[in-house]
Amino acid sequence: MKIQSEKFRVEPDKKFRLDDRPTIIKPYCKSKKQYRKTLEDHVEELSSLQQLHYASHRYALLIIFQGIDAAGKDGAIRHVMSGVNPEGCEVFSFKQPSAEELEHDFLWRTTCRLPERGRIGIFNRSYYEEVLVVRVHPEILKNEGLSEELRDEKAVWKERYRSIENFESHLHVNGTRVVKIFLHLSQEEQRKRFLERIDEPDKNWKFSITDIHERKYWKQYAAAFEECLNATSTEASPWFVVPADDKENARLIISRIVMDALKDLKMSYPKTTAKRKAELQAIRKLLMK
Template sequence: MKISTEQFRVKPKEEYLDLLNEQIERLSKLQGLLYANNSWSILLIFQAMDAAGKDSMIKHVLSGINPQGCEVYSFKHPSPEELDHDFLWRSMRRLPERGRIGIFNRSYYEEVLIVRVHPEILAAENLPDKLASHKNIWRDRLRSMNDLEGHLTRNGTCILKFFLHISKEEQRKRFLERIDNLEKNWKFNRDDIVERKLWKQYMHAYEECLGATSSKDAPWYVVPADDKKNARLIVAQVVVNLLEELKMSYPETSEEKRRELLAIRDELVK
């Protein structure tokens, strides 16, 4: 799913900062309302090729959120314990509670992306041979993801999924910057180049994945990520729009509770 980005295109740095800060402030207020309402939960999923800016996206857009109401999980290579469970298990353990925002930096979608491009990873998951070699394994996994997200949305978890779409040329430039800038050397390793050589395979996997799992209740947003500033404004706007559409309100105070509070106030004044 692509959305129009023209309304976010700005040139002066000051204008960009003003717009982003405005969105961050709105997001902060809405997050406080989400926490107090304690009915809905929000799950934000970020997927992308290397150097697309997932970390900086999370850092900039969600900088105004109260850490007590937000949890970020970066999913790395699965542990031995995680490999002994089904592929959705480790993500299910990290789902946000009611009133909170959960952020997945990569997610269970890796199971139909990197695992599909690297079949040797699938072999390490110890599936029964009959299942691991099944010709429809990717279709079945996509179905499992749709089923999971349908279950979550029917139980109060709102899901937004962002694919930060970086071009191959822009990735090359950012890799060079990571090599040339000593402070960014730690972000780069030779495996990044190995994965870059598999660009076409990844694009095929992403195309099929996004097409099969974007739904009305759990949509994918394909965000142009060559322009980091523009991408941040888009993501911030989408999240703000979702929270506003929930039309939440602070819990009403009963008459009995109000009388109790006023009595306590009198004591404090005295």
């Protein structure tokens, strides 16, 4: 079974249409048992790559998850990154901005959470909310403290796309690799998952009446995502559109995307110097006594 991550990439030089990408594809595994074994193998390989990434200490990896409510962001992060050493990986979720965050530019609150070299940073939602939910609900702009001139709807989204692209380009040339994953969910599958959250007691906490309210804006969100992905998928910091109706398939695809991103870093363990080897041999002799 070969999962090709490039198949899900949004090419920067081609016009992207969200309707052209499926929300579900043929399962990679024929059974639950095969899926669990495949994911286990992926997680094990990811763990080894993360250890190498941590030891080489040359790059940082930022993974951004975006998607409509119930697309499976939390579950994907939990399952795919289950074998990664917590010491080398941090997850941040970004909700409604705080009063302090609104006093800064829209990139400020996420910039403070960027991963260090040798580490993996995961953003569950991100600065992209500022060209997605804020675009669908432009009234939010009025509460962001911007002057009327800077809130001009004819220019604000284009300027924010440009800010994001420049920001990610800056990260890239300074050693942070950015991988962006959009979980592509169908409206019908979202309806089913919302019903599960209502019917299953242990999932009640996941459901909010605002989730139903946001469903009314499905077409507006789809348009915002499509324009955003077209504007911000670059060669250095690509978007990947992952079919999300099948959670198991989505997790296998995501794990492959992350593994390929780490492999592209061409990492190696630090070489031991002659002086360091001598020190270790001296310590070894002491331990053998």
